[in-house]
Amino acid sequence: MNAILTSLFSAVMAPLKGLDPAWSMVILSLVTGVAMLVAFRYVSNQRGIKRSKARVISELLAIRLFKDDPWMTIKCLGAALKSNLFYLRYMLTPLVVLLVPVVLLLIQMEQWYGSEPLTPGQTTRVALALDKKDDVAALDAVKLLPATDDSYAVESPAMRIPALGEVNWRIRAKNPGDTVLRFEVGGKPVEKRLAIAAPDQTDLSLVSTTRVGSGFFDAVLHPAESTIGGTVASVSVDHHARPFSIFGIEMAWWLAFFILSLVFAFALKGPLGIQA
């Protein structure tokens, strides 16, 4: 499932990755906004939403008409609140249904917008964590092998932290390109993708910071690489967060995405004839 989603999203990003990240975000938000509206139309009770909104409006008008009658005003207010609750109930179902694809989309976007690839000369920390903590012998049996393609150099010996069940190394990126970190864990090979970009590269690229051992939620949150299995809990590489700005304003990429997709959705719901 992860592999399919990652391939699909990579295909979507293929024509966008060369654009300024702000523009690719605008396009993604627009497409997402439209897609969410269309999906909303089919998973929501459009007639019910329309009816609830109309009732709320009619009760508000009644409040205005009978403003000299306190009892009538309270009654209309209660009816308006009741219609509003119905409206919220009609919204809840599509919200729950749409939550799943939105979360999956955000996870995919995090792979592209969340972190910067390494650049040649940059040093970073690589960590391999085992399921079991305080097992020094198991940690001693973990090795990071030298690069076969001169893409990185291992700069430090293995540093073992039994209390965390971790082995850490410091590596230095040498040459740009997508490559693989190769480990031996108890004699078995383990690999982890490593993204190194040229210093002048402006294109977005997929950066997988962590490959997890097992577990449903861990796997969902780190979809770019398959689970490792065995005794390994995770392999991770520290990357700098990718700075993101749009129209000259620095903000988290996901905040820009939410704002833009909501703006597009509100702007287009009328022309698309969707009740929301």
Place this chain on the structure above:
Amino acid sequence: MRDALALLLVLLAVTACGHDEGDPNATDRRVIVLGVDGMDPAYLRERMDAGDMPNFKRLAEQGTFRALGTSMPPQSPVAWSDFITGTNAGTHGVFDFLRHDPETFEIGQGMSKTTDIETVVGIPIGGGERVNLRQGRAFWEYLEDRRIPATVFRVPVNFPPVGKSTRSFSGMGTPDLSGGDGAFTFWTSDPEVESHYDSGAIERVVLENGRATGQLVGPVDAFESTDKKVVYVKLDTTIWVDERAKMARIDVGDEKVLLRVGEWSDWVRLTFPLMKPVIDTTGIVRFYLKSVTPHLQVYATPVHMDPANPLSPVSSPDDAAAEVQKAVGDYATKGMPLETNGRRADVISDEAFIAHGLLTIRERERLLEHELGRFRDKSGFLFFYVSAVDLSNHIIWRGSDPEHPNYPKDASDAMRGARKLFYTEADRLLGKVMAEVDDRTTLIVMSDHGFAPYYRTVNLNNWLVKERYLQVFRRSRLKDIRLSDTESIDWLRTKAYAVGFNGIYLNLERRRKTGIVSDDERDRVRDEIKRKLLARVDRKTGKKVVERVYTAEEIYAGPFVKDAPDLVVGYARGYRASDHTALGQFGPRLIEDNMDGWSGDHMMAAELVPGVFLSNRKMDVSDPRLVDLPVTILGRFGIAKPEPMIGRDLIKNP
């Protein structure tokens, strides 16, 4: 009609010339100044003769090499202010590294100060800004008047940076993120580590199951701080240790830094919350792993303001610092970027200090390459500052001077060769600059002062007590008191006191509420002190302690002479005022051997520590001075000497 035509022609001619002298080529010229703080002419000559400085030698042979007359006192803030304004301290108002309040003796930095924080019901609403204490116009402001493009990279005494169209970066005087001059953090599990030098935090940690925890000090917490107590934002820090691998991992903020014993980290960017979760700021820091056994010892440099997002402006325009950071990566923003405080506190070794110094000079090299690249094929002015020669020499002097009382007999090769190493590094930088020099470029290499050994430290206030110019109630408690202790000093019988590195102040009636020296008595008291100081001989060495004593009026002119010390002491070679003296305190003895890591200095008589002047142009003056340089630079662009400047144009030929 004829008159109108003539007027038009005159106007056209003036417009075409664009400057006073009417030199049509003046604004197409290029001037590059490489400022190497603390480069000494005698040692430079020695290294040139030894063949270690090929680029300096080539420049000297091509044009000019002279000793450069420095300021009095020859302290960097004073000297660089002379250079920047073309005036002396009487006009620019910077007399010392330190300034003091004559009533309370509260000591502050002499280059800039922080304004008081204004609050409403405890909530800070303003103030807290840094103000540059240097007065007068910087010479590049005259270039701006003529729209001559200029870049001034990290010149001292330029914080906050001055400049409208000039790209100007602040240097010495720029505080760290905590607002101080550089407070390190040292985590140690060794209970016996102590430091006599109070310029950082030594935090004792307990190493248990390979883990120790501490805190890293960041910026001032404006919400928690009061007038009486400054509270800092701190980040929890966890240090994991692998004794077998001789490594540690430092977890601080969101960062995890791996280090082997004896390694410095790259810059690490940290985020400090100022008002959770709305406002935060970032800083950069380097870590050094000194040891993991038998004790864990980890050093963190002061946290520098992040050049990409500084808490206070470190460049003008504000975004210039970030633009440079984007191009070359992180770089030091604190005024004095070498770890002199850590070395003085003896929490890092000489070798760790040298290794860090080399990292800093490599970083400066990248910055120089960037600025030279921007300046390529353009006209205008570029100043670039190098601090590592000065700052390293303060520490490493004793490594190559067997006469120094703190000479390390078992010094490593790195320590013995360090002085030469930093000079050759400066030569390499000059090589990069010279590669960019063409016929229309005037190249000047200069230093603000030279260097000398600092063998013996003088507690000048002790001498003033001995000579009864300064009266204390209990002389037996001398080393425990300071000028700010109003109950310890008998001000109604005190005639003079010392504060700052070269200054003696008379207890003037017009200066202090409890002043007793009238203006009529002033000259007599000054002459008496001067005579006695010049006659003073160090009993241990048999040498003179003081070479020259200057009165303020002798060496300064301008509106701030009234703020100057009444006497400026020019110590003899090898002597310097103690830190106690500078802070308005007393030492255990009158003169002591200097056993501090700070083993070389220049705060002596100006005549003993001239700077260097080299240029690719031939010079007409045999005795150049710092104040001549801005006049010379402006002259290259056809700008006549502005009114307040007192120097001469050293290069008459175009």
